Amino acid sequence: MGNNFKNEVLSRRTFAIISHPDAGKTTLTEKLLLFGGAIRDAGTVKAKKTGKFATSDWMEIEKQRGISVTSSVMQFKYNDFQVNILDTPGHQDFSEDTYRTLMAVDSAVMIIDSAKGIEEQTIKLFKVCRMRGIPIFTFINKLDRQGKAPLELLAELEEVLGIESYPMNWPIGMGKEFLGIYDRYYNRVEQFRGNEEDRFIPLNEDGEIEGEHKLKTSGLYDQTIEEIMLLNEAGNEFSEKRVANGTLTPVFFGSALTTFGVQTFLETYLQFAPAPKARNSSIGEIDPLSDQFSGFVFKIQANMNPAHRDRIAFVRICSGKFERGMTVNIPRLGKQLKLSQSTSFMAEERSTVEEAVSGDIIGLYDTGTYQIGDTLTTGKNDFQFEKLPQFTPELFVRVSAKNVMKQKSFYKGIQQLVQEGAIQLYKTVKTDEYLLGAVGQLQFEVFEHRMKNEYNAEVLMEHLGSKITRWIENDTVDENLSSSRSLLVKDRYDHYVFLFENDFALRWFQDKNPNVKLYNPMDQH
Ligand code: GDP
Secondary structure, eight states, X not given: OOHHHHHHHHTEEEEEEEOOTTSSHHHHHHHHHHHTTSOSSTTHHHHTOOSSOOTHHHHHHHXXXXXXXXXXXXXXXETTEEEEEEOOOSSXXXXXXXXXXXXXXXXXXXXXXXXXXXXXXXXXXXXXXXXXXOOEEEEEEOXXXXXXXXXXXXXXXXXXXXXXXXXXXXXXXXXXXXXXXEEXXXXXXXXXXXXXXXXXXXXXXXXXXXXXXXXXXXXXXXXXXXXXXXXXXXXXXXXXXXXXXXXXXXEXXXXXXXXXXXXXXXXXXHHHSOOOOOEEEBTEEEOTTSSXXXXXXXXXXXXXXXXXXXEEEEEEEEESEEETTOEEEETTTTEEXXXXXXXXXXXXXXXXXXXXXXXXXXXXXXXXXXXXXXXXXXXXXXXXXXXXXXXXXXXXXXXXXXXXXXXXXXXXXXXXXXXXXSSEEEEETTTOOEXXXXXXXXXXXXXHHHHHHHXXXXXXXXXXXXXXXXXXXXXXXXXXXXXXXXXXXXXXXXXXXEEESSHHHHHHHXXXXXXXXXXXXXXXX
């Protein structure tokens, strides 16, 4: 394929924003979309927000399903870049959905609330990015409020997350006394309350504002200059290479709500954020610039239109070009499929996509063919991308159909909802009972609601509480070792799994059965 294709791919910037709830992800996303011209009014994203919901809101979401899906991938052009932002649910019960979304991005933006510092959910999501070695850019938000000292925040990055940082800019004051940011990259000061004409003040060779300026009359400016000197002398050096391999995070300060520092952030970010990278597969690395189309399914969302019971499989394109109507192989099924119904995503609407390239996300109409993790390819070369990490559920229920006459819809519903990946299905050995595992309680409630509403199958659920899940090396075990405290089940790939009642039961089992080698798939990353 020609230069045009190559330039198209190299202009892609595909990323997700990770944060603890309330740090400002929605606000920042919305401001980025405004700059990108993808939405016209502030408040658009807010109104469609789907991140923080309780079970009762699920019904509301259903009504708005079309909308919530369009905002799960947001696409816009900015200067020469084609930006794809993948949204991630804010609710922690949906975190494994987020984990998989992170498999489909090339970088991540981590938002931190300057007053709260690094919070629990941020730590979890950060670890997933770390495991994949993807570049992480940090936006420290809410500088218009009094927060922690900037040096303290950098220390937290290092101590809590174990990542070194390079501040691209540095605040001058904060809260009521927030004057702006000292921009080390563009060598200028950006004023918080400046007019358009004097928003940027250039710095001289010594890194200072030349001559007299009202900013200099405040002690805050002197303090910033002192801290900048400290950073220059004792701070980390900027290294594009280390940013690219995820060991150094560029840090930006700003205030999403007041749209301060957001454009500077976006422009700098787009320069350093990576274009689509090669991905590992069963036949080695797949070059995003290669001709052969390939991609993988990282998310399936069911029943977008309740009248048609359709589903959309979200595919991250990893190489080549997608063209509507093309035929692809699905190596898992050994089957070919014609992709005629496809969708691309804008912030405000869904539209049919005719063409898309490496780095883009497309939505494929699905009638139950795809599974999370499926590879799609064209050409003679069949291969599969690396498996997506399997999350380890912590909570379990035993589930059965309330009405035995409805067994058929019950099984169909379970199969389809399990394929979406939010819940995991297990069967007890010998007795063949169905168990479901999830990372959060909300998943079960949504499951129950959807089974009833979408499959007309009411379910009975018996809560089994939290369990420790362990798979077995070699996948061989004496089924008689199953007991109530160490329940032996099979996952949906028919592999053995032990569900231990607690840590004590796990250790006790290991002492008694040293020959059974247990492992947790999440530990292998
Ligand atoms: P999310 O949960 O991460 O999506 O956070 P939101 O974007 O919904 O923001 C949470 C709250 O913080 C909202 O009330 C926002 O208005 C507020 N907020 C977001 N950014 C800023 C900021 O820069 N300054 C201030 N003062 N508040 C902000």
